[in-house]
Amino acid sequence: xxxxxxxxxxxxxxxxxxxxxxxxxxxxxxxxxxxxxxxxxxxxxxxxxxxxxxxxxxxxxxxxxxxxxxxxxxxxxxxxxxxxxxxxxxxxxxxxxxxxxxxxxxxxxxxxx
Amino acid sequence: xxxxxxxxxxxxxxxxxxxxxxxxxxxxxxxxxxxxxxxxxxxxxxxxxxxxxxxxxxxxxxxxxxxxxxxxxxxxxxxxxxxxxxxxxxxxxxxxxxxxxxxxxxxx
Numbered sequence: 001x002x003x004x005x006x007x008x009x010x011x012x013x014x015x016x017x018x019x020x021x022x023x024x025x026x027x028x029x030x031x032x033x034x035x036x037x038x039x040x041x042x043x044x045x046x047x048x049x050x051x052x053x054x055x056x057x058x059x060x061x062x063x064x065x066x067x068x069x070x071x072x073x074x075x076x077x078x079x080x081x082x083x084x085x086x087x088x089x090x091x092x093x094x095x096x097x098x099x100x101x102x103x104x105x106x107x108x109x110x111x112x113x
Numbered sequence: 114x115x116x117x118x119x120x121x122x123x124x125x126x127x128x129x130x131x132x133x134x135x136x137x138x139x140x141x142x143x144x145x146x147x148x149x150x151x152x153x154x155x156x157x158x159x160x161x162x163x164x165x166x167x168x169x170x171x172x173x174x175x176x177x178x179x180x181x182x183x184x185x186x187x188x189x190x191x192x193x194x195x196x197x198x199x200x201x202x203x204x205x206x207x208x209x210x211x212x213x214x215x216x217x218x219x220x221x
Contacts, residue, residue, distance in 0.1 A: 048208055109153075
């Protein structure tokens with residue numbers, strides 16, 4: 001039973017480019033959370049999605065960031081026109097319907113040059 | 114003031130010592146999580162608890178709901194236990210709120 005998958009594991013972008021981070025939840029999980037860990041800082045919530053719905057995006061920056069979780073395929077976190085301050089580790093976690101426990105993916109480490 | 118406070122921020126101990134990491138929170142929760150993160154690595158969930166005590170191998174986690182406090186203990190610590198330990202709280206199915214982590218170093 002595969003765990004939460006994230007790809008790529010490492011992503012390098014130049015300022016102004018777009019970054020697309022993918023998260024495939026555990027089999028049977030329909031709830032996905034995205035968290036960001038800035039260098040030398042703690043983890044912070046970004047967005048919570050169910051299939052085809054954004055439930056809570058209170059942690060998302062107002063501009064350049066968007067997330068989706070389509071009916072088919074992985075959840076995508078998209079960052080447009082990246083800046084150096086976007087350099088961080090981005091983790092997704094998934095959980096099953098009715099469960100509280102979240103299972104984390106290995107993270108995507110984004111470096112903006 | 115952060116909603117989740119951990120102490121100590123850094124902890125260095127000799128191999129074999131008994132380790133305690135503390136977590137206090139100020140909000141109502143339905144569950145508290147203890148997570149482990151190795152440098153540059155992913156996040157592993159160690160425990161999720163809403164009351165009492167759980168044990169897994171050399172790790173023990175306790176929670177006191179009335180006092181809004183949890184502890185993570187490691188018995189017979191080993192260098193491979195060196196990592197950052199993170200406390201996180203959640204309410205229902207909602208997002209997790211994290212402490213800033215405790216960096217543990219076990220010296221052989």
